[in-house]
Amino acid sequence: MPGLIKAEDIALVKERASLEDVVREHVTLKSAGSGSLKGLCPFHDEKTPSFQISPARGAYHCFGCGKGGDVISFVMEVEHLTFAETLERLAAKIGIELHYEEGSGPRKENLGRRTRLIEAHRVAEEFYAEELLAQGDARAGRDFLRARGFNGKSAAQFGVGFAPRGGEALAAHLRGKGFTAEELTLAGLVGQGRRGLYDRFRGRLVWPIRDITGDTVGFGARRIFDDDRIAAKYLNTSETPIYKKTHVLYGLDLAKKQIAQGRRAVVVEGYTDVMAAHLAGVGQAVATCGTAFGAEHVKLLRRLLRDDQSAQVVYTFDGDKAGQAAAMKAFELDEHWAAQSFVAVADDGQDPCELRLSGGDEAVRTLVDAAVPMFEFAARTTIDRFDLNAAEGRVQAMRAVAPMLATVRDPDRKPMYARMVAGWLGVGMEELGAAVSRAAHAKATERHTSREAPPEPPDEPTGPHIAVPDLRNPVVQAERQLLQCLVQFPTCVPDDQRALIAPGDFDAPMHSAIFEAIVAADPTQIRSAAGWTDAIAERVSPVVKPMVAELAVASLPTKLDPMSGRPDWRYVQSLVVTVRAEPLRREIDALLSEVRRTSDDPQRMRTVSQRLNETQKALSTLRATLE
Template sequence: MAGLIVRKDIDLVRERSDLKGIVEEYVTLRSAGVGSFKGLCPFHDERTPSFHVRPGVGTYHCFGCGEHGDVISFLMEMEHTSFTETVERLASRAGVELHYEDGQGPDRAEVGRRQRLLEANKIADEYFRAQLATPEAQTARDFLTGRGFTQEHAVQFSLGYAPQGWSHLLEHLRSQGFRDDELLRASGLFSEGQRGLYDRFRGRLLWPIRDMTGATIGFGARKLDDDDPGPKYLNTPETALYKKSQVLYGIDLAKRAIAKERQLVLVEGYTDVMAAHLSGVGTAVATCGTAFGADHIKVARRLITDDGTGGEVIFTFDGDEAGQKAALKAFDEDHRFLAKTFVAVEPSGMDPCDLRMAKGEEAVRALIASRRPLFEFAIRAGLKDHDLDTVEGRAGALRHAAPIVAGIKDSVLRPGYERELAGWLGMDPNAVHRAVAQAGRGAGRGEQRPDPVGRPAQDERPAAPRPSIVVPVDPRDPTARRERESLEVVLQHPTLLSAEQWTALYQARFTIPQYAAVHHAVKVAGSSGATPSRWVDAVRDAVPEEVAGTVSELAVRDLPARTAEDVDRYCRDIMNRLFALQIVHRKEELLGQLQRLGPEGDHDEFLRINGELMELEAKRRALRAD
């Protein structure tokens, strides 16, 4: 078994890894000042961005949930990998050669399970793509041609073919050094029968399913032969890599367009994603054999930066009964979005793939442009269940529709839809308005509505004990503010401090317990010779565990400075204010000593205190003049 990775290599990996670039594979980041970026936290659901990243100090911190750390901890949390696996992955990405304490690198058989599974899926992906060009795959190529896709399109979307037979892929992976036990355990590529392992996918057209980093984590397979007894579509089963409730097909292709346009279009199938992208709708994705649920919504919200300032989610469904049920299921989850939600249904019931074949790519774009609010679709769909020619039917329809209209987020749209509803029902607008208002009051009075971001009710949340060293801080307390601001400067811009400022900082006395702990850790990290690239990590390592979050928070807080010159000036001013405050406190102590001496006190002590007071006053004036 390999030994521990030597510390200097770990530090080098941190230094050479692009924290911002890696975070942006999961979170849409926007500028938040000089050297600072922020976005929706990937670790919890939130309405407004509170996740801050400072690449210059290699640190992230969420002011909402408190998650914090460096590039290694971020990737460990996002990918659920061990420390060693994560460092090895980053090292490979950054071109860093790792060394181990026993002088050996990791043996292939001992590489982390997740990395082995990713490698198996990658090799399978390459194998299937090569098979699509073989004579046996003519049926698969004909299927694609029949749906308007060319060979170039197949390459663009990395399509493949699983040949007939029971062990083609199995033998190929065995030849690459994979053991049967690891392939069966969690890869999802094989099944087990009385005679042992056999290929799960046989005689099928395959789409690779990838995560946001572009890593292949599973496959979707379409049968081509009517004699195939299996389902029309066969997906990878649940594995350590593939969780269908969290996976969106096409997310690796669409993520940048989704983030840029703040739009996500949900279609129903793999060919629909292809048709949408080829038609210019680059924000299209699809679920993989399951309904669009809460975990999918978390992914969508992060990508569109769902903070209430815009963004839209468009659902496309077939026009049949199943499509209508899917739309209403999506409406049940609408409350989880701050963005506007829409539905686009082609009148004749065609999906994007059929529509592209029948009417061309412009028709697909027109379908998305014809979207209508999801709540309107839900209202109209519900009205069909009532006989509007009877008083009882209209009353029932109003009871169905009033809560939906009351829940419309846009207060400008709501009155308009009250009037629309009155027209659809043939009822007095005032009566409809009263019903909507009553439905709104009922929801606010007693009916427990789900939290907009899916958090449990307050009484369901476990109460976290407050760490004893981290005490509440009054934001109006000037001492606390000076201590906090100075630590922000020291952590974010340590190279801007002069030798004199470092000396004065070391001698300063901090009074807020958590800030005092950070101040002590700064002195420890400074005396240990921590380099700028490891500065924040060294400070974080030197504080008690409950204060580590405070270090990360101070390291990413926005400074009120817009340019590099502003940063220099701000840092100098903040440190001068801290030292001035320290001088004031020291003068107060000395004046107290003088008062206690009294007129009959020690004359030499009186002169010493007076001399120190004069020196302190001179320093204070010099700081003000700086």
């Protein structure tokens, strides 16, 4: 398992990676004044720009959906990568070598090797795409695509290519580009025979298989000639250092944004089904690459679906026995999801590619939208194996479906499904309930005996819930503006003035947490505005971090000095006074109340009155600073 990336390397990536350059790859930015830039948010649909970045402070925030952070969180969010994947991607882009704790991370030569293998696949993809347009044998590939409703534009969109029949063309092309025989065999692009190198794929249509970042890591090849010596309809790249078939989903690089935004993933069975679905408007479609849908694929999609219980995973299967078997296999994985699973099977058993040909784009969209719950499909498939006209058949069917009911987690759906199954079987609810209880007990005993680890639980939300500040309150609004000043201009409040403010003076808990982080951070030790923002963000809980980014990019409701670029001190001082005055007012109210309650205790009343007088004088003195 790779070790942790060293903290100094993380800081270096943050410092060197340009947030503006990274964001511009996804967003058209325009000036928003005061060194800020704005554009349409990449995380939600909008017509008026509410997404704003501050390049100097290395922070972004969307005032529409609330997402915010630094360059690392932006790439993680928009590309749906892990923290480590994001750092490695940014580091490679800006030429920084990452180091790992205790030397347990990837070796430098391994990182360099990966880069070479990825580049070899990129060159191979370009080669195959050009060959598809060539005269001769490639025409059979173009005819195959046309017969399935795909034109040249469709082929280019998905990177479809053609592997020449000769058997050595790709090897020669890649060797001419400077790749070694060892690199090409390691990549799985060629094989080594007695007569030298030979192409792994020959006389086949090829689809590039990309990882979630968009890098091509392998190929899937479809048989199109009857005299192909390899009988298998599909060949896929063998497992290599960069390709593990259980860790990739075809089309995920294209579908990830729609999956994340719509909280729905559609799992189809083949490359042409993915193409047909996307062209029909179902842009969430993905497919496995020569293997059954499994637990590692679940993890890939869970990262995008965020374990949202309202999310949907829709499987499309052929209507034959193989399709039913695939559906039952998928049902076994259902407990790994927080999302709800559905199954879509066309009435005549057509796959999405065939359905698009016969019924058009609308038929594909209707198929997905009309999907039935996975449990309903799996239970029906199981029950249909038995003769329900006979008592013995009903008993066997009940025993077969009971373990499935026992796995249903949703407390609202479970009794509904039970009533539905009891109706199908013609048995009583008590009888079915007893069978389900026995099945659940048997499963628990089996797990205990085999010491089987429970399925991976959904990710828990990070950190405690903290109420969002109520900006309708003018005091809370002043707190926010003071924090904006301190985040954007760390020395705008003199040290002696800042020392008079305590975290407890802030009414909003989030504001209090951020001020506490500001006090803990030392601006004299920070080299840049972005470093100051990072120093604050590192000292707050994950739930508060987006607000730090928001404060870093939000515009202040006052003019900045054209010479210094800072807010006027009188404005800042008014905010300091408002924040400091509020706890004094609260104390005065409490003391007045106590004076009324202690009227029958003269000694206590004199003590409280004296404290009240001192507090009122402190408030008057504070207000006088603004006169």
